[in-house]
Amino acid sequence: NRQYHLAKRPTGEPDHDTFELVEAEVPEPGPNEVLVKTLYLSVDPYMRGRMRDAESYAEPWDVGDPMRAGVVGEVVESNHADFDAGDVVVGNLLWAEYAAVDGGELTAVDPDVAPVSTALGVVGMPGRTAYFGLLDVAGPKPGDTVVVSGAAGAVGSVVGQLAREAGCRVVGFAGSDTKTEWLTQDLGFDAAINYKTVDDLGDALAEAAPNGVDVYFDNVGGEITDTVFGQLNVDARVAVCGQISQYNATDLPTGPRKLGTLIEKRASVEGFLVADFAPRFEEATSRLARWVDDGTLQYRETVTEGFENAPEAFLGLFEGENVGKQLVKVAER
């Protein structure tokens, strides 16, 4: 039963020395516990925050501790009334091949509804983040121009499609031509900007959003966010979902540079956490699953094969290696 533990806290960018591969026993499930074999492991940007020794919404990991992740797995043995061997479940387990966990912490996944891996992506936590962040926090109206950064990622790709369905003009920022082509050709974005190759971010946005920006769904922060703030419309809404461009920073820049625009434009900026919407998870999950099933929502997954390659997959998030949801495939069903 291979596991990854936090070997040391990274300064700046994490690397392979951040992780320690440990051999552990396959645990015996206790009363009410379920032994789960990991099929897919999710690597997520917020895990960078858990490597830091600082108060945040997710508890920091201690050095030497096993790391935790979203896992889709198969029940091997169950002492919990709700689960039987062979069931597919999703939960917050360990970066491990096997884990024993209280059945109350697991949710059943119906393999007939959608491929089970989607319970970590479009129909899982990232999909729900897009759903609540866009529809509840930002509140798009038909005719609005919606801009999303990190647009070809797990969250961003769903945000753009939901905005399209809401009757908005949708503009995405992403880091490669493969990604921008996917957004415009397959996902129905009206425009997409490769922020790594474009000459001038502001000019490109002005061209892509000629009527200004009514809603900004921010996954990345930094330069892109400054650019969008400069082109907000009156009464614009900004939903701050993530700031991945800052997660490895050792020295944060002094102050956002474009807050003056918020005064002039009477714009509002709101940070949110998907976890706060937990009472409505079922609503989001069932709608997302239906939209995947009827073709409204398309999705991509970048699947890294092999448990041992989980650190590589995690590190790739900061290089933009993933199109859509980054997963690690650990075992077959």
Ligand code: NDP
């Ligand atoms: P993604 O699938 O979007 O993967 C991360 C992507 O971020 C990369 O593919 C890369 O794409 C982009 N990126 C990496 N570094 C930079 C950079 N310096 N500047 C600009 N873009 C960068 O991840 P998720 O969809 O899982 O998460 C997206 C964001 O949402 C993250 O910030 C995450 O922390 C946040 N989040 C927040 C939640 C909440 O409750 N508030 C819940 C879930 C996620 P590219 O090639 O375009 O650069």
